[in-house]
Amino acid sequence: MNPAPSNDNPFAGDNSGIQQRETAARWALRVGSYIVVIITLAIMLHIFVKGAPVVFRSEWPFVNTQFLTELPATLHVIEDQEGHHIETDVNGADAVKKKLGDDFRSEKTISYSGGGILGPIVGTALLVIVSVGVALFLGVACAIYLSEYAKHGKFLEMVRLAILNLAGVPSVVFGLFGLGAFVLTAPTFVDVPAERSVFSIPLGFTTLSFEGWDTCVLSGGFTLAFVILPVIITASEQCLQAVPQGFRETSMALGATRWQTIRYSVLPFATPGILTSSILGIARAAGETAPIMFTAALAFKDKLPWQKDLPPLPADASIFAHWEQSVSRFLGIFTESVQALPYHIYTLAAKIPQNEYAERAQYGSVFVFLVLVAALAASSVLLRKRLRAKYRW
């Protein structure tokens, strides 16, 4: 009488196209996402394939030590009558020419492409040290205020807005700011103020003159510090916020002051996180070019920052004189302009005619640079993972 109850599952999926559409859409989305991944990996692979042969060698010590330990120099390529290409530097070129008795077919000189990239590496390291030092100090202090002290209000809102906007300022504008502020205006102690000094305060034994630091590591480092400041503040604040509220309450309940609470119950647990996150700041500072273009970087320099010619001391110089000279040598490191890796790459890519020799220097520098930056980024990610596993609240 009643129609036989259907055995079909009423909840079974309706196969009339919906599922196919679903699968198709899923695949479209998947392909879209993987395109980015593939392009990234392809670029990495390209740089690796072209750059690794420059840096690595097939025989002992497997690394092109010359490339990593020498300063950039002009490359001379001499082609002799048999068509052999002899690559050498300036002095080598003279020797080769003498040996060949000026009987060679052509000589090419390629700027910046010979030697190695030690100068740029050292310069970038110095810039990073200064900038991260400054940015960590300011950034962590700011984050502590935001996370531990600030109450809702106008000031907090303004600070947050400023940080957001600071993060959006184009890097080349930071460069202009650094040029105007640090290179041309920052205060410094001099005996006689320069003409461009904005104003000067005589202090008796010396004068505090607002005439800038000139292009040097310090100017570049401070400029970079403000570029990465928003990154450091945001990361540090996240780390501070991640410390459970209970820690603070317990500490306060025991009668500790707020500073004691921060010092003993919050910072110890947040510091590892802050440091790992700031590694990303290091990577960013190392990679920026525009802010250091006018504030610190030089296209070419044939000396390391500490190889400065100071007048030789007399033989009977006192210990004090020696000490003074070492100090001024040390401080001199920061008041010299330097080569920097990103700027070196820019110079190689844009300022010199392209040929196979220039290309080799380019890919070598890019490879080393990318390996450094990638190592920093990867270590930051890995450390963060380990930290997360360690501090699970």
Added chain:
Amino acid sequence: MFSTAGFCLISGEQASRRMNSLPTPSRPPLRSVLLRSRKRTILGLDPQKLIKYFFGSNASVAIIVLVLIMVFLLREGIDFLPTYQRELQTYRRAGLEFCDIIDKPLQRNQALSSSLRQAVGASLETLSKQARDRRDAAFLLKRQVEDKSARPRESLRQALEKTPPAPDQIEVLRAELAVASTAAAKALKYPAFFSAAEVEQMQREFSALTPEVTDLPPLLLILVEEFTVKDREARTQFAELVTAQEEFEEAAEPLQEVLDELKAKALETKEKAVEFEVLEINRQRLLEAAATETDPKEKASLTKEAEESVSEAVNLEESIKEITGRTAELREQVEKYAVVIEKAAAVLPKDAGTGAARKMVNEVREKIPEHAREMRAASATLEDWRWDKPVSIFRVIGAFFFGTQWITNSSWQDFYGFVPLLTGSLVIAAIAILIATPVSVVAAIYTNQFASEREKELIKPVIEFIQAIPSVVLGFIGISLVGDLIKDFSEWSWLQWVPGFPIQERLNMFNAGCLLAFMAVPTMFSLSEDALNNVPRAYIDASDALGATKLQTVFRVIVPAGISGILSAILLGLGRVVGETMVVLLVAGNRIAIPDFSAGPGVIFQPAHTLTGIIAQELGEVSRGSSHWQALFMVGIVLFAISLLVNWCARAVARRFEPHKA
């Protein structure tokens, strides 16, 4: 407390005792010991407060830096407007503007005659192309043989020059050279348009090439002659076109001559005026120094120096009269020119050798009347031009923000027009956003909603890693890899329907846009993913409960709910793209001109310059305080304003579309 503390450290103990002693003298001793405050005060503040203020002041660094950026940009840049105003004033007073009124439209003449020349060339080629190709190919082949046998040839030459000559050695070398040349001539690839006999002859002649014979081999002479004949033939056939083109080109000459004389005069006046200005400023400075100098001797010498440096002011009125006095002559020449080109347009033949050439000729014919009209209009405005009309500050602002020329280090006049840079920046940003938005939103949706845990662990770190790639490295990739890739693609025959293909320049806006898109992906991806993550769970559950499929839930519930976040992610990506420097500096091609939008969508394959790129490229080479320097800071001010605006928009959008948080 304030009154007693002063600004030195005083013991807090004393202060608290004094305070405690007043209200409750009968406190139990133990309690008072326990609760006794051990606070010390500095400047009347207790350390807790001080610590708080220390951190607070650090927090205000962000605000201070933002303000300082503004202050320093303005300090260096704000003088730009008065400086530029002065420069434009000189430009007008010295009569350069007067010359430019005619000179600007006359530039059109060159464009038109170059397309006519192209048309003529193309027409002639229809007849003479093969002969020319044969001639050129033969010369090329000869050079290849010579290159390959360069070494023995060189040795032979040296041996021949040697005194006294060594006949034996020369013979040996001669044989060597003959062997080398023959081998080289054999190994050559001869194009198909040479007949077998010709190839044989060439091989024979090339094998016999020796350094002392400077005459061309006979076959080459024949080929040269062949081309000359063909060319003459072609020229007679297209005689009308050739003469029309020549006439058109010559038409501008008398006008140009008059104009050049005027320009030289104007330039001379301007240089004098500028020189006078510099001297005057110098003198003012000396006088100022003299005024502040205390030593009477020094003072006297400074004053004397200042007095000596007084130079004669340039009489602008005199020299401008020399220029404006010839207005009538100039107008007459313009009129003559207009008549001549109109005549040339009339005799311009309808036909040309090829379709493209015909199109070009027709275009020129259509444009000539317009050009003549322009010239006449310009000549009419000469009458109204006044040399002493002041340049208002609004004109200067307009000249900067709406100026279409950015010309620096020019011997004529520097112009700082903002439009070419802005267009470049905007077009590149638009390309980048159009590419990056779909990719990053799709990736965000997929990772957030569909991807398995393992996929997430691959996709997320890789995309986040992009952020760590320095921009200069990406720029380098654009030069070394992407540029060549795009160029190769553009030469594929089945892609020729794409507008702008095959491309001319490896470095162009599209290339830069692609790389910037790649750079913007991580920002847009993570922000969009956050936005999707923030969609309340209840929305999804409700959608599921109503029986929606996953796809429906995603596209009808989750994405609309997260749209505010996605939009603000796109805007922040835009901010990043507009502000990016190194990639555009290296890859965009750095041609300071407004892209030619008449090319349609193919415009994206043209090179351009950008706001950020121009600062990075030119600031290193200008002297501080010059108008160029100030102009670059002005560009920086605009960039800064754009970044603030974009940020503000992103926040506004994020707030505007957030119903579920309300």
